[in-house]
Amino acid sequence: MSTAELVLGLLSAGPAHGYDVKRGHDSWFPLGRPLAFGQVYTTLGRLERDGLVEVLEKTSGGGPDRTIYALTDKGRKHLSDWLADPVPPAWGSADEVLRKLVAAIRTGGDATAFLARQRASHLRRIRELQETPAGQDPTSSVVRDYIVAHLDADLRWLDSALDRLSEQETS
Known part of the structure; x- marks a missing residue:
C-alpha cells in the first residue's frame, strides 16, 4: 500500500x-x-x-x-x-506463506502441519471478518469482501498444496 x-x-x-x-x-x-x-x-x-x-x-x-x-x-x-495507474498483480502477503512452506519442505520440517495451521488461521480470520458488522461507510463492506475473497483464494491454494503433499507422500 x-x-x-x-x-x-x-x-x-x-x-x-x-x-x-x-x-x-x-x-x-x-x-x-x-x-x-x-x-x-x-x-x-x-x-x-x-x-x-x-x-x-x-x-x-x-x-x-x-x-x-x-x-x-x-x-x-x-x-x-x-x-x-493499474496495480500490477503481486505476491502480496502470500509471499511469506509460500516461503515458509518451501523452507519447511526443503529443511525436512512438517509442511503438512504448517499448512494445516495456516489454513486454520485463514478460516479464523474469515470468521472474524464475517462476524464484524459492516459500518455505515460504503467502503467498509467492499474492503471486507476484498479481504475475504483473498483469504478464500489462499484457502483454495492451501488445500491444493495439502493435496499435492499428500499425493507425494503416498507415491
Whole structure:
C-alpha cells in the first residue's frame, strides 16, 4: 500500500493536520492496521519536500504544535496519476506463506502441519471478518469482501498444496 498516495487522497478533501490524516486513514481502513503517527508525519515531511503538499499554517497553543497541510496542484496531479495507474498483480502477503512452506519442505520440517495451521488461521480470520458488522461507510463492506475473497483464494491454494503433499507422500 502506498501511504504517500493515501495521505494525498485524504488531503484532497481539504487542508488537515497529521492527527486528522491518521484518523481519516484509520476510518477508511477500519479492518486494517492503524497508521502510526510517526509514519504520518514522516510521510507529510516527504510530501512537502517533494512539493506535493504545502504547509498552510503552524499553530502552537497549550499543547503540541499543529501544522496544517494542503495538497498542491502537483500533489493533485500525482494523486490523479496514481489513481489512473493499474496495480500490477503481486505476491502480496502470500509471499511469506509460500516461503515458509518451501523452507519447511526443503529443511525436512512438517509442511503438512504448517499448512494445516495456516489454513486454520485463514478460516479464523474469515470468521472474524464475517462476524464484524459492516459500518455505515460504503467502503467498509467492499474492503471486507476484498479481504475475504483473498483469504478464500489462499484457502483454495492451501488445500491444493495439502493435496499435492499428500499425493507425494503416498507415491
